[in-house]
Amino acid sequence: MKPRFDWIGAGLFAALLAAAPLFLNAYQVDVLNSIGLYALLALGLNLILGEAGLFNMGHAAFYAMGAYTAAILNTRYQIPILWTLPLSGLVAGVFALVVARPVVHLRGDYLLIVTIGVGEIVRIALVNDVFGITGGANGIFGISRPKLFGYVIRRPEDFFYLIWGFVALTIFLFLRLKRSRFGRALNYLREDEVAAEGSGINTAYYKLAVFGLGAAWAGMAGTLFAAKMTIISPESFSFWESVVLFMIVILGGAGSIPGVLLAAFLVVGLPEVFREFAGARMLVFGLVMMVMMVVRPQGLWPARGHQGLWLSGLARAVGR
Amino acid sequence: MSAADGVVVQAEAALLTLHEVTKTFGGLTAVNGVSFAVEEGAVVGLIGPNGAGKTTVFNLITGNYQPNQGDIHFAGQRLNGLPTHRIIMRGIARTFQNIRLFQQLTVLENALAGCHYRMSGGILAGMLWLPTQRRVEKQAVERAMQELSFVGLGQQTLTVAKNLSYGDQRRLEIARALSTQPRLLILDEPAGGMNEQETEALIGLIEQIRVRGITILLIEHDMRLVMRACEKLVVLEHGGKIAEGSPEQVRADPRVIEAYLGTEDEV
Numbered sequence: 001m002k003p004r005f006d007w008i009g010a011g012l013f014a015a016l017l018a019a020a021p022l023f024l025n026a027y028q029v030d031v032l033n034s035i036g037l038y039a040l041l042a043l044g045l046n047l048i049l050g051e052a053g054l055f056n057m058g059h060a061a062f063y064a065m066g067a068y069t070a071a072i073l074n075t076r077y078q079i080p081i082l083w084t085l086p087l088s089g090l091v092a093g094v095f096a097l098v099v100a101r102p103v104v105h106l107r108g109d110y111l112l113i114v115t116i117g118v119g120e121i122v123r124i125a126l127v128n129d130v131f132g133i134t135g136g137a138n139g140i141f142g143i144s145r146p147k148l149f150g151y152v153i154r155r156p157e158d159f160f161y162l163i164w165g166f167v168a169l170t171i172f173l174f175l176r177l178k179r180s181r182f183g184r185a186l187n188y189l190r191e192d193e194v195a196a197e198g199s200g201i202n203t204a205y206y207k208l209a210v211f212g213l214g215a216a217w218a219g220m221a222g223t224l225f226a227a228k229m230t231i232i233s234p235e236s237f238s239f240w241e242s243v244v245l246f247m248i249v250i251l252g253g254a255g256s257i258p259g260v261l262l263a264a265f266l267v268v269g270l271p272e273v274f275r276e277f278a279g280a281r282m283l284v285f286g287l288v289m290m291v292m293m294v295v296r297p298q299g300l301w302p303a304r305g306h307q308g309l310w311l312s313g314l315a316r317a318v319g320r
Numbered sequence: 321m322s323a324a325d326g327v328v329v330q331a332e333a334a335l336l337t338l339h340e341v342t343k344t345f346g347g348l349t350a351v352n353g354v355s356f357a358v359e360e361g362a363v364v365g366l367i368g369p370n371g372a373g374k375t376t377v378f379n380l381i382t383g384n385y386q387p388n389q390g391d392i393h394f395a396g397q398r399l400n401g402l403p404t405h406r407i408i409m410r411g412i413a414r415t416f417q418n419i420r421l422f423q424q425l426t427v428l429e430n431a432l433a434g435c436h437y438r439m440s441g442g443i444l445a446g447m448l449w450l451p452t453q454r455r456v457e458k459q460a461v462e463r464a465m466q467e468l469s470f471v472g473l474g475q476q477t478l479t480v481a482k483n484l485s486y487g488d489q490r491r492l493e494i495a496r497a498l499s500t501q502p503r504l505l506i507l508d509e510p511a512g513g514m515n516e517q518e519t520e521a522l523i524g525l526i527e528q529i530r531v532r533g534i535t536i537l538l539i540e541h542d543m544r545l546v547m548r549a550c551e552k553l554v555v556l557e558h559g560g561k562i563a564e565g566s567p568e569q570v571r572a573d574p575r576v577i578e579a580y581l582g583t584e585d586e587v
Contacts, residue, residue, distance in 0.1 A: 069570065103490065107580055111562060173447040173448075174447075176446060176447050176448070176449045177443065177446045177447045180441065180445070180446025180447075180453065180457075181439050181441045181445075181446060181456070181457065181460075182441065182442055182443055182445075182446040183446060184432060184436070186432070186434060187422065187429070188422055188423060188425075188433050188436075191422035191423060191424055191425060192420050192421070192422055192423075194384070194416075194420060194432065195420035195421065195422065195433075196404050196414070197385075197403070197404040197408075197421075198382060198408065198414055198416070198420070199408065199413075199433040199434050199436065199437075199496060199497075199499075199500060200405050200408035200409050200413075200433075200434065200436060200437035201405055201433065201436050201437065201499050202403075202405045202437075203405070204403075209442075213443055216475075248538070250554065265404075
């Protein structure tokens with residue numbers, strides 16, 4: 001049976017990953033940490049872009065909102081950085097609701113342009129030190145190390161388990177969400193908005209909800225990023241970050257959680273592997289992207305796109 | 321004819337009434353002061369030549385368009401200004417002229433869309449997959465399966481919608497609409513693209529839906545279907561109503577013959 005194979009594969013992958021810090025050096029573990037953060041961000045974006053089909057190329061803005069919320073609360077009010085996690089998520093989520101409210105009815109390409117604008121506005125606002133609390137172009141430094149049950153998280157290996165633990169939790173929750181009533185509503189949206197609305201589904205609500213949820217996840221990823229770096233500045237949240245995240249989702253296979261993970265490894269990891277080629281590596285990278293989209297537009301690990309197998313179990317339970 | 325109009329509009333049993341409804345797009349008047357009523361339990365046909373404004377009338381009823389003038393009432397409540405999903409929640413369900421299924425999703429998921437608004441459970445319930453959510457899902461699947469069996473798609477629940485035959489796609493749209501448990505079902509050219517056998521089965525299905533106590537309003541070009549399935553017809557031409565009555569009355573109406581049936585027969 002295919003599902004069982006899926007679980008064996010996932011288990012092996014998880015075990016291998018969990019053991020990775022034992023045989024990798026600090027630099028390599030740090031690359032894995034970056035991959036984990038991108039995976040986290042891309043999983044959130046995947047809800048918006050992959051499941052609901054809403055073009056969002058300003059995801060870095062929500063990431064920045066979370067990171068800055070955490071950094072400001074920590075450096076100004078000495079709140080332990082991990083405690084800021086829920087609040088960072090909340091701030092980023094609410095911010096997304098506010099900016100998405102007037103534009104979310106826009107069609108794909110228009111929404112894409114608006115979200116690019118939002119991303120740039122946030123970045124420029126941070127550079128210009130809005131409200132005098134973002135530290136301008138220098139950013140915020142001196143963010144304290146996170147503590148978990150009295151243990152200070154300091155080394156890359158420590159962060160590895162913190163970040164990938166959060167990724168694992170995210171996958172666990174999102175897999176369930178995907179096959180729930182909420183997840184189905186997102187798919188209806190992506191497939192045909194008019195038909196969804198015509199079936200009694202409040203499409204405006206679901207668009208906003210998924211924007212808020214995806215952004216909240218980006219906000220929490222921002223907290224982890226701030227904790228890992230201890231210093232954040234606007235350049236970490238550039239337009240390019242949004243583009244990379246968009247690419248990870250599309251390249252991996254929109255709506256596919258394993259696809260997004262795989263693409264995070266490739267997009268973030270490969271340039272590190274080919275670091276010795278220096279200047280040429282981005283050229284190769286760009287070419288690979290182009291070839292991929294021509295040869296395999298559905299993504300590396302395409303989503304099934306529907307809840308078929310899951311529902312078949314339910315349907316059997318119902319009897320027939 | 322005009323005396324009959326008055327009686328129909330005032331009829332107390334009317335489930336749906338349109339009163340002097342007008343819709344313009346720029347300079348074009350797509351629907352011009354149209355009034356008619358659909359009585360509870362009836363099967364009413366909305367007919368007329370291409371471009372007469374039939375689908376626009378449907379889109380006005382389901383809130384996809386807002387009328388410039390006039391009122392639409394359903395079960396005693398005014399529908400003007402309500403978003404589509406709220407109108408569906410009040411008990412009107414519809415299908416589309418150019419089939420709008422969720423192509424990549426399974427037959428069952430398509431039908432579940434109709435169950436959606438009666439279910440509970442949001443982000444948290446979904447992520448945590450709470451026992452209540454499990455129960456809600458099960459009930460919805462049950463309901464959807466019933467409607468799929470009703471239209472004859474009970475054996476194809478896990479087929480991806482785009483792989484269904486044309487007739488089955490039309491039937492799936494009806495199942496999805498029925499899953500919302502409507503009082504009024506609006507069918508936009510349900511026999512469009514169907515062969516003779518499929519049309520015959522569709523007439524049977526419409527009758528079964530009517531027996532369940534669901535009122536039906538349909539647009540259809542297939543005159544055999546219209547004459548057999550409908551007890552009342554409303555005829556539109558150039559956005560205005562030109563006739564209304566039983567199939568026999570409408571068939572005998574000289575304006576209808578001139579505007580519609582005459583030309584249709586030659587085609």
